[in-house]
Amino acid sequence: MSIRKIAIVVVTYNREVLLKRCIEALKRQHFAWDKLFVINNGSTDGTRAWLDSQEEMEVIHQANTGGAGGFYSGIKYAVEKGFDYIWVMDDDVIAADDALEQLMLAAELVPDFSFLCSKVNSQDGVVINSPNIDTSVSRYQYPQWGEYAEHGMIRVSSSTFVSVLINARHVQKAGLPIRDFFIWGDDIDFTNRLSKQAPGYMVGRSKVVHLRANPSFPSLVTEVDKNRIALHFYNIRNNIYISRKHKRRADLLMDTLHYSKVALASAFTSNGWYKLRVYMKGFWAGWFFNPPIVYPNQKL
Template identity: 85%
Template sequence: MAISKIAIVVVTYNREMLLRRCIEALRRQHYAWDKLFVINNGSTDGTKAWLDSQDDMEVIHQMNTGGAGGFYSGIKYAVEKNYDYIWVMDDDVMASEDALEQMMLAAELVPDFSFLCSKVNSTDGIIMNVPNIDNTRSKYNYPLWGEYAEHGLIRVSSSTFVSVLINARHVQKAGLPIRDFFIWGDDIDFTNRLSRQAPGYMVGKSKVVHLRSNPSFPSLVTEVDKQRIAMHFYNIRNNIYIGRKHKRRVELMMDTLHYGKIAIASAFTRNGWYKLGVYMKGFWAGLFFNPTIVYPNQKL
């Protein structure tokens, strides 16, 4: 395998201590990477001062544009700087020392790929941030998801930005993450577009731990933090958009029924009427949300 230039992109906001742990884990990687870019989304804690004191990374300070805006900036910058692969993650991800090495070994096994993602566990060892299986079928009409199963690779159609290695050349055709998503779903939409260019794979031997305070799947029904309830507007709006763009009509109809159940269930929980209002606002916005996809080196 030819020597490739590898950039790492970490997006952070007001989590200095977690960011420090994330960066230290990256510094201990067995496989050598070339450049670390940290996108600081307008942090107001000690993050900026600490980042400015580090000399082994390039920092981009910007206003808070959400995780989506951060990954848009970092991936755009790395692609336009001609890095071959871009390893992206949030600031609360702890990569095992061979996480990158295992993904690069996997890269040697497959003829082409658009992205590779790690196996993600919670702090208590439960699998989370599970990617979506790619159900593309072979000429004999069997799903291809297990074509490299003997190597611990599973073919997937989309993944969250919790340790994803992106093949930069496919970003040229797929476009960048949509910054207008703000939070939630930008990674699923982006990797869906990538996997249309070439397969994506989960690398079972590449392992990371996600230090999220609440490892449960995000849900408006179970959300108790009123500030977080308001943020579910983006979750609902963006998922409606993703369904419109990436799913078949029958799947979209099933999703609509599912969202209806969520709306009804939310109404009978604490802050139920407020949740229902957020849901209706997000659902309506998702029907008309049509953000522009930006491509690397595109003049804006």
Template identity: 40%
Template sequence: MKICAVVVTYNRLELLKLTIEKLLGQNRKLDEVIIINNASTDGTKEFLESLGDKITYVSLEKNLGGAGGFSEGIRKAYENGHDYFWIMDDDTIANEESLQKLEDALIRFNDREIGFLASNVLFKDNKPCIMNVPHLYSCEWGEFASQGYLRLEAASFVSILVNRKAVKKVGLPIKEFFIWGDDIEFTKRVSKEYECYFVTESIVHHYMNENKGVDLINEGNARVERHFYDIRNKFYVAKMNGIKSVFAYIKDIIKLDINILFKSKVGKFKKLKVVMNGFFNGIGFNPKIEYIDRK
């Protein structure tokens, strides 16, 4: 089978260098490494040019966010004829056996249609990375738990191996999400059609600055505006899941506003403004899923 890596990068050159080094040093050699450069301004383009034919890279004219970058990267991997796409951020540091363990799982499940496999994502201190804890399928371990494979409903774009057939059937990640939620929305689409698993022995490390999840209440002022996308994108997902999900989402927004007022220590009104902007933009936010090769 042909497997390529798809990495999206934006202004994290030193981490990208380490990510690429680990990809090129895999026990199971990759057939191609595709880097999507999201209009970085830190010398990333020049570095990628210096690597010659070791990698394939695409330098975008503007930053499309993680969602747009992964959409472009998966499209490129599909067009280049690969069977599986190993997707990750530019701060994902793989062990030399990370891909081999994912391929071993594919061989184990060769009698089943697998949509994606997710690695075991750890923080730099070897504790589970909170941002990347996957969603179990129906809150069950699954029949292969004793073998180290847990059935999944969704996972993040930090080391997942996606089947080409799944992309053809369910379409690309929604590029208009820009950041936040695109990976969960996409992998849930896949898991509705195919079996998907968490591979405990495929370990990667996520070199985030801090091991924490999305938390607008305790967020500092510098990153507050980014939460606009989280609020807006979740509204889209709620609408796609029906009226009950919309009412549950509205209830969550009201609860979030109350918690910001009473628990946030800085930037309360700035945070409330971001929530309201995300909410009202979400009302009319209805991007279409893009499909490729639907002949």
């Protein structure tokens, strides 16, 4: 196996206990990595003090710019430092001991790739954070998603930042995650841009557990935490942007109809009128949201 410099980027915010579990799992990896970068998004619990007491990792403290801002900073820093591969995840991800090893074995199988992602399970063993299947076709007009199926690999077009190994070479052309997303969708947009440079794959033998308090797909309809309802503005706005930028017009129309159903359904749930206001604000903003894409080593 050829030698590659591997950096790990973990983004954290006010989850000291989970962060420690995440990092302990990274230390148990069978495959050796070179550097761990932790992006502390302005934590107000004991996270900062604990990170400052650690010597085996490099910590970047910054204001809370959401997960998007954290991954923007971490990936930018790692690419500009010359790492070949960047393994990224949130602080509530627990990687199996051979998770990185399986990703690297997969990397040796394909001529080129933009990203590789792990299979993600919830704490109770249900598959979550599933990537989007790549539906592009071969010259014989059949979908290519199964080209490495015998190795437990499926070709995908996008993935969440729950254990993703990024090929830094393709970030130079695709650009960095958009920090203006704040939360939700920055990973889907970023990996979509990457997969336009080279294929992405889900590696079924690389496994992680995502310790989300609520493992269900995030939706304004099912949101019960009133403090989080306002955050769905970003979910709606960012998904409209993604549909505009990465989908066909017919798919954009279908997404628009779907979002209209979401708005109507939200109005008949607890805090319905508040949810509807958040939805309308995000939906309108999504049609005019055009954040800049920043590239590594770009002077700002």
